[in-house]
Structures are given as C-alpha cells and as structure tokens.
Amino acid sequence: xxxEFEDYLIKKMLAEIITIGDELLIGQVTDTNSGxxxxxxxxxxxxxxxxxxxxxxxxxxxxxxxxSSKRADLILMTGGLGPTKDDITKHTLCEYFNTSLRFDExxxxxxxxxxxxxxxxVSELNKKQAEVxxxxxxxxxxxxxxxxxxxESSAIPNPQSLIPNPQSxxxxxxxxxxxxxxxxxxxxxxxxxxxxxxxPHIIHRTILTQGIGESYLSEIIKDWEDGLxxxxxxxxxxxxxxxxxxxxxxxxxxxxxxxxxxxKVNALNLLVPQYIYGYESxxxxxxxxxxxxxxxxxxxxxxxxxxxxxxxxITSIAGSSAYFRGGIVAYxxxxxxxxxxxxxxxxxxxxxxxxxxxxxxxxxxRKNLNTDYxxxxxxxxxxxxxxxxxPVGTVWIAIAAPNITIAKKFLFGDNRERNIxxxxxxxxxxxxxxxxxx
Amino acid sequence: xxxEFEDYLIKKMLAEIITIGDELLIGQVTDTNSGxxxxxxxxxxxxxxxxxxxxxxxxxxxxxxxxSSKRADLILMTGGLGPTKDDITKHTLCEYFNTSLRFDExxxxxxxxxxxxxxxxVSELNKKQAEVxxxxxxxxxxxxxxxxxxxESSAIPNPQSLIPNPQSxxxxxxxxxxxxxxxxxxxxxxxxxxxxxxxPHIIHRTILTQGIGESYLSEIIKDWEDGLxxxxxxxxxxxxxxxxxxxxxxxxxxxxxxxxxxxKVNALNLLVPQYIYGYESxxxxxxxxxxxxxxxxxxxxxxxxxxxxxxxxITSIAGSSAYFRGGIVAYxxxxxxxxxxxxxxxxxxxxxxxxxxxxxxxxxxRKNLNTDYxxxxxxxxxxxxxxxxxPVGTVWIAIAAPNITIAKKFLFGDNRERNIxxxxxxxxxxxxxxxxxx
Numbered sequence: 001x002x003x004e005f006e007d008y009l010i011k012k013m014l015a016e017i018i019t020i021g022d023e024l025l026i027g028q029v030t031d032t033n034s035g036x037x038x039x040x041x042x043x044x045x046x047x048x049x050x051x052x053x054x055x056x057x058x059x060x061x062x063x064x065x066x067x068s069s070k071r072a073d074l075i076l077m078t079g080g081l082g083p084t085k086d087d088i089t090k091h092t093l094c095e096y097f098n099t100s101l102r103f104d105e106x107x108x109x110x111x112x113x114x115x116x117x118x119x120x121x122v123s124e125l126n127k128k129q130a131e132v133x134x135x136x137x138x139x140x141x142x143x144x145x146x147x148x149x150x151x152e153s154s155a156i157p158n159p160q161s162l163i164p165n166p167q168s169x170x171x172x173x174x175x176x177x178x179x180x181x182x183x184x185x186x187x188x189x190x191x192x193x194x195x196x197x198x199x200p201h202i203i204h205r206t207i208l209t210q211g212i213g214e215s216y217l218s219e220i221i222k223d224w225e226d227g228l229x230x231x232x233x234x235x236x237x238x239x240x241x242x243x244x245x246x247x248x249x250x251x252x253x254x255x256x257x258x259x260x261x262x263x264k265v266n267a268l269n270l271l272v273p274q275y276i277y278g279y280e281s282x283x284x285x286x287x288x289x290x291x292x293x294x295x296x297x298x299x300x301x302x303x304x305x306x307x308x309x310x311x312x313x314i315t316s317i318a319g320s321s322a323y324f325r326g327g328i329v330a331y332x333x334x335x336x337x338x339x340x341x342x343x344x345x346x347x348x349x350x351x352x353x354x355x356x357x358x359x360x361x362x363x364x365x366r367k368n369l370n371t372d373y374x375x376x377x378x379x380x381x382x383x384x385x386x387x388x389x390x391p392v393g394t395v396w397i398a399i400a401a402p403n404i405t406i407a408k409k410f411l412f413g414d415n416r417e418r419n420i421x422x423x424x425x426x427x428x429x430x431x432x433x434x435x436x437x438x
Numbered sequence: 439x440x441x442e443f444e445d446y447l448i449k450k451m452l453a454e455i456i457t458i459g460d461e462l463l464i465g466q467v468t469d470t471n472s473g474x475x476x477x478x479x480x481x482x483x484x485x486x487x488x489x490x491x492x493x494x495x496x497x498x499x500x501x502x503x504x505x506s507s508k509r510a511d512l513i514l515m516t517g518g519l520g521p522t523k524d525d526i527t528k529h530t531l532c533e534y535f536n537t538s539l540r541f542d543e544x545x546x547x548x549x550x551x552x553x554x555x556x557x558x559x560v561s562e563l564n565k566k567q568a569e570v571x572x573x574x575x576x577x578x579x580x581x582x583x584x585x586x587x588x589x590e591s592s593a594i595p596n597p598q599s600l601i602p603n604p605q606s607x608x609x610x611x612x613x614x615x616x617x618x619x620x621x622x623x624x625x626x627x628x629x630x631x632x633x634x635x636x637x638p639h640i641i642h643r644t645i646l647t648q649g650i651g652e653s654y655l656s657e658i659i660k661d662w663e664d665g666l667x668x669x670x671x672x673x674x675x676x677x678x679x680x681x682x683x684x685x686x687x688x689x690x691x692x693x694x695x696x697x698x699x700x701x702k703v704n705a706l707n708l709l710v711p712q713y714i715y716g717y718e719s720x721x722x723x724x725x726x727x728x729x730x731x732x733x734x735x736x737x738x739x740x741x742x743x744x745x746x747x748x749x750x751x752i753t754s755i756a757g758s759s760a761y762f763r764g765g766i767v768a769y770x771x772x773x774x775x776x777x778x779x780x781x782x783x784x785x786x787x788x789x790x791x792x793x794x795x796x797x798x799x800x801x802x803x804r805k806n807l808n809t810d811y812x813x814x815x816x817x818x819x820x821x822x823x824x825x826x827x828x829p830v831g832t833v834w835i836a837i838a839a840p841n842i843t844i845a846k847k848f849l850f851g852d853n854r855e856r857n858i859x860x861x862x863x864x865x866x867x868x869x870x871x872x873x874x875x876x
Contacts, residue, residue: 023675025486027477028644028684030470034491039465048463049498051491053472060487067505126653177676179853206466215564237461238615246466301767307753308746311767315745318821318854326773329739329749329765331758335807339766339777369773383756415617416756 013197014049015041016072018064020080020089021176024053033078033178040185045199046074047250056080061092065171069153073169074193079176081146087128089173090149094133097151101131104138104147111145139172139188144180148188149173152196170196201254205261206237207245207268208282209275210429214238217245217275224271229260241422277429284428285313285320291435292323292373299431300369301327302340302361304352305379305395309424325371330361340364353378353390355398355407362400362407373434374400375427382414393419397427399434406434451635452487453479454510456502458518458527459614462491471516471616478623483637484512485688494518499530503609507591511607512631517614519584525566527611528587532571535589539569542576542585549583577610577626582618586626587611590634608634639692643699644675645683645706646720647713648867652676655683655713662709667698679860715867722866723751723758729873730761730811737869738807739765740778740799742790743817743833747862763809768799778802791816791828793836793845800838800845811872812838813865820852831857835865837872844872 017037023029031053038048049071054060061080068075080089094100108122108130115122129145132138139148151171172189174181193199209217214236218225225234231251237244247264249257269276278287292299301310311327314320328339333352336342341364342357350356361376379395386392393412398405410426412419455475461467472489479486487509492498499518506513518527532538546560546568553560567583570576577586589609610627612619631637647655652674656663663672669689675682685702687695707714716725730737739748749765752758766777771790774780779802780795788794799814817833824830831850836843848864850857 022671022686023673023684024473025476025489026480026642026684026686027473027475027486028675028682029677030468030473032468035462035465035468037465038463042464048465049493050502051463053489055487064488123653123657125656179856204464218563219561233460235461237466239467244466246461246464248460248464303746303749306750307758308741308749308751308765308767311741311746312744312750313746315767315769316855316858320745321769321823325770326777327746327767327769328777329746329753329767331753331765332763335764338806339764368776417754418617420754 013046013074013199014072015046015074015076016049016068017051018061018068018075018077019051019053019176020056020061020077021053022056024079025055033176033181036178036182037076037078037185040190041074041076041193042202042204044190044194045202045250046193046197047202056088058088058092058095061089062096065092065096069169069171074197075169075171076189077171077173078181081173081175087131090131090133093136093149093151093171093173097133097135097153099134102134104130104132107132107138107147110140110147114145136173139174139184141175141180141184142187143183144175144177146175146180148175148184150189150192201252201257202248202250203254203257203261205247205265206280207247207265207276208242208278209245209272210242210277210284210425212243212272212275214243217243217272221268221271224264224267228264231257232260232264240418241425277432283313284425284432285317288428288432288435289314289317289320289323291432293319295435295438297323297372297435298370299324300365300371300374302336302365302374302376303327303329304331304336304361304377305381306377306420306424306427307331307381309420310375310377310427313424313428325369328365328369336361340368351390353380353394353396355396355409358396358398359400359405359407362398363405366400372402373431375431376400377423377427379410379419379423381416381419381423383416395419395423397423397430399427399430401434401438404434406430451484451512451637452510453484453512453514454487454506455489456499456506456513456515457489457491457614458494458499458515459491460494462517463493471614471619474616474620475514475516475623478628479512479514479631480640480642482628482632483640483688484631484635485640494526496526496530496533499527500534503530503534507607507609512635513607513609514627515609515611516619519611519613525569528569528571531574531587531589531609531611535571535573535591537572540572542568542570545570545576545585548578548585552583574611577612577622579613579618579622580625581621582613582615584613584618586613586622588627588630639690639695640686640688641692641695641699643685643703644718645685645703645714646680646716647683647710648680648715648722648863650681650710650713652681655681655710659706659709662702662705666702669695670698670702678856679863715870721751722863722870723755726866726870726873727752727755727758727761729870731757733873733876735810735873736761736763736808738763738803738809738812740774740803740812740814741765741767742769742774742799742815743819744815744858744862744865745769745819747858748813748815748865751862751866763807766803766807774799778806789828791818791832791834793834793847796834796836797838797843797845800836801843804838810840811869813869814838815861815865817848817857817861819857819861820854833857833861835861835868837865837868839872839876844868 017034034051136149152168233248235246330336342360358378362374366374376398382392395410398407455472476486574587671686673684768774780798796816800812804812814836820830833848836845
C-alpha cells in the first residue's frame with residue numbers, strides 16, 4: 001500500500017548529487033550542473049542533502065555512492081561518462097551493483113544516427129557509448145551520444161507488488177555536458193522521479209532587492225524577520241550590488257504554506273518597496289524588456305565604463321531586437337563626441353567621468369539611435385586610472401527619457417569586474433524605476 | 439625529525455573543501471569558491487580529494503568534518519559565518535573540538551575600525567563577529583568583519599618538539615564572501631599552509647584549443663596521447679567553442695616532470711598548431727590585448743548578433759582603453775547604415791546576415807571609429823528568427839585589417855546563449871590569427 005510510506009517520505013525524502021571529474025577538483029571547471037539540478041529537485045519538493053565532487057577514481061566514487069545512499073533516497077550523478085573519460089562511471093556502477101556491461105542496440109542505433117548527420121561512421125571508441133550496466137534502465141540522450149542510466153535498489157523488496165515501491169532507492173547517472181544533462185533532466189528524469197516518489201511540499205519565495213547592503217537591510221527588516229512563523233526559514237543571498245531574500249517552508253499543507261509565505265512577502269513589500277525590483281528568477285534585463293514591450297517603446301545605450309556589458313545583458317533576452325535598437329561603446333573621448341554628440345567643451349571642462357558628460361551621452365544616444373529611452377555610464381572601473389578628485393570606483397549613470405534626463409553618482413571599490421557588474425545592474429534598475437513611474 | 443614523514447606526505451598529502459550553506463543546496467548560488475580554492479591548493483602541490491557542499495545544520499557539518507578528516511590532512515571550510523547565519527560554523531567547531539567561544543579583543547577592534555570608516559557604531563549583532571572558538575588561531579580578515587580560524591589537531595602529539603608537526607591535521611574556516619575569502623587565502627592561509635606542510639610536486643600544463651571538437655581532436659592526437667608516459671595524465675576540458683587539454687604529473691622530481699611535460703607540449707604544438715591559441719589561464723581577449731599593445735595598434739567592433747559581448751570581453755581586460763577605442767552594437771538595420779555606413783542596397787539585396795553586410799560593418803567600424811582593426815558579427819542567435827535559407831545559428835564574422843578584410847560563415851545550433859558565446863570566441867581568435875601573421 002503506498003499510503004503506509006507517505007509519512008516517512010514527507011518527512012525524510014532526500015536527494016544527493018555526486019559530480020564526477022578531476023577537472024572539478026583541480027578548479028579548472030566551475031560546476032554549474034549541481035546547482036541547476038538542485039533547483040530542479042527543489043521545484044518538485046525534493047530537498048538536497050549534500051553535493052559532493054569526487055575524482056575520476058573507482059574506489060572514491062564507490063565510497064561516495066555508499067555514503068550518499070546512507071543519507072538519501074535519490075542519488076544523481078553527472079560526469080565520468082564518454083570514451084575520453086574511459087567510462088569510469090559505468091565500470092564503477094557495474095562493480096557497485098555487482099553486474100556487468102551489456103551492449104544496447106537502441107543506444108547504438110542512436111549513436112549511429114547522430115554520427116550519420118555529420119556524414120561520419122561510428123568509431124570503435126564511440127561504439128562503447130552503447131555499453132550500459134545490465135541492471136539499468138537506459139535513459140535517452142536526445143542531443144548526445146552518452147545515454148543516461150536509471151538504477152533502483154529496493155530497501156524492502158516487494159516482488160509481488162505492481163505499484164512502484166517508493167522506498168527503493170534510485171540512482172541516476174547523467175552526462176556531464178550541461179546542455180545534454182539539462183535536456184535529459186527536463187524530458188526524462190524529472191517525470192520519472194515524480195512517478196517514482198511521493199514528494200513533500202517545499203515552497204520557496206525569493207524577493208530580489210537592489211540598492212541596500214545585507215546588514216543594513218537586515219536591520220530595517222528585523223521586526224518582520226522576528227515575526228516569521230517557526231516553519232519559515234529566511235536566507236540572505238548577496239551578490240554584487242544585490243541581495244536576494246529567500247523564504248522557505250516545508251510541510252504537509254501546501255495551501256497553508258503558500259498563504260503563510262504570501263502574507264510575509266506582502267508585508268515586506270510595504271516595508272521596503274523602494275529596494276524590491278522583482279521575484280524568483282526574474283532579471284532586471286528581463287523586467288525592463290517586458291516593460292518596454294508592453295509600452296511599445298525603444299531603448300539604446302551609451303557605455304563607457306561598462307564597456308558593452310549593458311548591451312550584452314539587454315540582448316541576452318530572446319526577442320530583445322523588438323525594443324533594443326543598439327548601443328555605442330564609447331571608450332575613447334572622440335567617439336563620445338563623434339557618435340554621441342558630447343561637446344568637446346564638456347569633456348574638457350568637466351572630464352569624461354562627470355554628470356555633464358554622462359547626461360550628454362544618454363541624450364546623444366537617445367537622439368542619434370532614435371529611441372524613446374537611453375542609458376549611459378561613465379566611470380573609472382579600475383584597478384588604476386583614479387585621481388584624488390575622482391578615485392577608482394567613481395561612476396556616473398544617466399537615464400534619458402522622453403521628458404527628463406536623470407543622473408546619479410556612485411562610489412564603488414577597486415575591483416574592476418565587480419564595478420562593471422554593479423554599474424550595469426544599477427543602471428538597469430534606474431531605467432526600471434523610470435519605466436514603472438511613466 | 440621532519441624527514442621521517444616526508445615519504446608519507448608526498449604520497450598522501452590530501453585536502454578537502456567543505457562549503458557550508460543552504461543556498462548552495464537549493465541551487466540559488468553557484469559555488470565559485472571551491473573551484474578557486476582547489477586551483478590555489480594545486481599550485482602549492484596539494485591535491486584536493488573531495489569537495490562537499492553541506493547545509494546550515496550542525497549535525498551535518500560535524501559529520502562531514504569527521505568524514506573529511508578520515509581522508510584528508512587539510513580541511514578548508516567556507517561559509518556559515520556571520521550574524522545573519524547565526525554563526526553556525528563557529529558553534530559547530532566548538533562542539534567538534536570540545537571547546538567554547540572566547541571574545542577576541544583584536545577582532546573586535548578591527549570590526550569597530552571597519553564600522554567607523556562608514557561613521558557607524560558596532561551593533562550587538564556585529565559584536566558577535568569577535569567571538570571565536572578558544573582553541574583556534576585567529577586569521578585576519580583585512581576586508582571584512584568575520585575573521586578566519588585555524589585549528590590543528592595532532593594525530594601524533596609531540597609536545598617536546600619545537601618544529602611544526604607535519605602530521606597534525608589542519609582545519610581552516612573562512613568567510614563565504616568570495617572577495618574576503620580570496621584575500622584571506624592569498625595573504626594569510628596559503629603562506630601558513632606552506633609553512634605547516636611539506637608539499638609534493640604537482641605539475642599542470644593546460645593547452646587551449648579552438649576550432650575543433652573534442653572527439654575529432656582526440657582522434658587526431660591519438661598516437662601522441664598513447665605515447666604519454668604513465669606518470670602523465672591527460673584531461674579533455676570542453677567549453678563552448680573550445681577544448682582545453684590538461685596534462686598533469688605528480689611525483690618527487692620536479693625538474694624531470696617539468697621536462698617530460700614540456701616535451702609533450704612541444705610535440706602537440708607541431709601536431710595541431712592551427713588549433714592552439716594559448717596556454718594555462720590565458721584568454722583570447724588577453725592575448726589580442728597583448729598583441730595590439732606590442733604593435734601599438736587600435737581596435738573597434740561592430741556587433742549585431744553578439745550584442746555587446748565582444749566589447750564586454752575586450753574591455754574586461756584592465757588597460758584595454760589603450761587599444762580599444764569603442765564599438766557599435768547595431769541591432770537594427772538603420773543603425774548599421776547610419777553608424778557603420780552599411781549601404782541600404784546591400785541590406786536589401788543580401789540581408790543583414792550576409793557576407794556583404796558583415797564586410798561593410800567591419801570596414802565601416804574601422805573607418806568611422808578610426809582604428810587599425812575591426813571585428814564584426816551578424817547572425818541569427820535564436821531561438822527564433824531563422825528562415826530555410828538562413829536557419830537559426832547562421833553567423834557571419836569579418837575582420838577588417840589595414841590591407842585586407844576577411845569574412846567567414848558558421849552554422850551553430852539553436853541555443854542563443856551558446857551561439858553568442860561561441861561567436862565572440864571565434865571572432866577573437868580570427869583577429870588573433872590575423873595579428874599573429876602581420
């Protein structure tokens with residue numbers, strides 16, 4: 001009976017992620033897979049207990065499989081597949097499950113098909129992709145040659161039952177190439193996980209703030225935080241120029257949890273409306289894209305210190321060509337004059353990093369690129385180039401709108417990469433505030 | 439005697455990294471700390487055995503400390519410090535080492551100093567930053583309020599010895615803010631690690647290739663790979679449009695290992711010179727920056743499908759204003775005409791994604807922005823916007839040089855982000871090849 005396991009699962013259902021590959025342990029590749037997988041699992045109400053990166057080493061992989069299976073019900077692995085990896089994961093899984101490799105004709109047909117599209121024959125090396133441990137269900141890899149593998153080991157074997165045994169542990173092995181892994185998770189693994197496990201309810205709500213540091217924010221919202229119900233957890237997630245607040249609740253009653261969190265989010269919105277720009281996985285470039293599309297308005301940029309990052313963020317949104325007409329990266333002064341019409345006098349009298357210049361840049365972009373709105377930036381990104389009056393980190397940002405141009409000065413630190421990122425984010429938020437008001 | 443441990447250490451010296459924080463397990467923050475730490479440890483000849491991400495939970499942190507200390511000699515932790523984290527790491531370390539918190543006046547003075555710079559008093563919450571486990575050495579945090587902590591536990595206690603006991607395990611706790619952690623590692627932790635441990639030699643050499651896929655490359659260099667000495671390991675590290683090859687050797691004789699690897703790198707250079715663009719942590723934008731600086735030449739860009747990413751990459755290099763004058767992000771056709779002088783006829787007859795247009799864009803940027811070289815891109819980044827003749831992923835890239843303009847066509851997939859990244863990288867490499875020849 002599925003009912004008898006329900007309580008156990010709601011309280012205890014846990015997953016772990018094991019990433020396999022020396023390249024992670026040597027620091028040459030940043031592991032973005034495990035964070036993405038964790039997000040997907042959370043959306044199905046599955047908590048991730050631990051993420052472990054291990055080397056391309058059989059004994060080490062087996063040890064981490066054993067450790068993980070003591071803590072978790074679902075173990076997801078990425079990497080260590082493919083011929084150049086010597087298929088370390090497949091051989092290890094054979095040893096772990098005390099089985100051997102079998103040749104899968106369907107996988108081989110798919111590998112042949114993928115090679116044929118490029119007019120190529122399958123090499124002996126690539127033929128090995130069709131070998132899988134005998135006890136696994138093969139998971140189709142629509143966009144690559146290494147198949148996924150699904151293993152079940154029953155804690156309480158129940159061969160008579162026709163319903164899936166929710167207490168059997170599941171092990172899934174996926175390729176390490178992010179693009180292949182993501183397609184496989186979305187199309188194949190997540191639906192199977194939902195079928196196999198009865199999952200509890202975990203509700204997350206993320207509030208995105210900009211313009212206030214973590215410690216100041218925590219002081220302002222202290223009473224609100226102290227008033228959180230004991231089943232709600234709050235996390236501060238700072239990133240350059242921004243702080244995300246994440247509320248999490250887990251329990252049996254989804255409706256109750258949702259209402260509880262919604263109430264707290266509303267209260268926060270009344271408390272610090274000036275700092276909140278969005279929710280969940282929204283981005284400033286996505287939000288201004290929606291605002292511009294709704295209003296049927298257009299945008300251009302004139303960048304000095306951000307050096308193209310503003311344009312790059314805006315055009316990272318599919319469909320941005322509908323409202324973004326273009327930008328000028330005016331690194332040298334004569335390009336500010338020639339392309340944006342900044343007067344030579346202004347540059348001589350006030351310098352490139354000044355309110356006057358940044359205003360003329362925004363207005364010039366709006367006029368010359370023929371748009372409704374324009375953003376401009378000018379500053380000293382660093383690490384060198386500062387003066388006593390204008391130290392490294394001095395940045396001016398302007399927004400030119402149909403009836404008004406606003407400009408603001410900021411003073412950041414001496415970290416070039418961070419200064420560029422923070423400037424781009426603040427500039428987008430300044431435009432958002434203008435768009436919301438109009 | 440230090441000598442007696444030497445063999446043990448060279449063979450077995452291992453480190454582990456534990457990152458603490460629910461935000462990692464929920465996938466809302468990508469952990470870049472552990473990869474960076476791993477790189478630093480490798481540079482000192484220390485192998486990382488495992489990287490573990492655990493939740494903000496005392497029992498879980500203690501368990502992972504116990505597990506790690508069975509495998510490793512050096513355990514580095516990040517995160518879980520600071521008042522908004524409820525100082526979970528400090529309390530856990532007290533329990534783990536069976537000690538209690540003491541108030542450190544020096545840390546408090548530093549916290550007060552940091553607050554005073556912003557004209558602020560230290561709140562009761564922030565005063566807690568000065569509490570540290572009684573058995574640790576405090577590590578100075580020059581740029582933040584949470585101190586680092588250094589713990590030693592002797593496997594073979596030797597109170598009579600005046601020399602450091604290289605067999606005592608070391609635990610280090612650092613803040614999770616990347617900027618603070620990095621400064622602390624560089625200035626304080628790495629020097630202490632080198633003092634404490636006698637480290638083995640690990641030599642890495644990374645060869646950067648562009649323009650060939652992993653499996654084709656592995657076929658071409660098969661004989662070279664088969665001829666690698668057994669003490670050298672090869673890893674393929676693919677990223678969008680690029681493959682990095684990493685050779686690693688570890689052993690006693692640094693000179694021998696260095697020579698062995700250098701010989702193989704030279705052989706590879708003779709085998710596939712057309713695909714190799716650099717070594718180690720070099721970047722295409724850094725390499726072209728050096729080439730342009732050496733030659734005293736200037737650069738501009740005219741971007742359509744890359745939408746600012748080319749300019750952003752080029753300006754990510756400190757000092758790029760010496761050779762990069764600026765760029766035009768020409769997303770709409772009339773900006774291609776107005777700012778870059780692309781003829782309306784060309785756009786009408788051949789379309790924006792064509793050899794003719796991309797040539798005129800590059801030549802127009804070179805002329806209008808008054809530079810020696812210019813790069814241009816025009817393509818259909820996707821995911822929509824393709825036609826039967828010009829499907830999504832069709833990209834043209836041109837390089838305009840003083841005496842010649844070259845243009846090339848590419849056909850990528852339907853992943854917008856990847857198409858933009860690959861296009862930018864290929865465009866930079868095309869310029870690099872032109873610069874190297876001239």
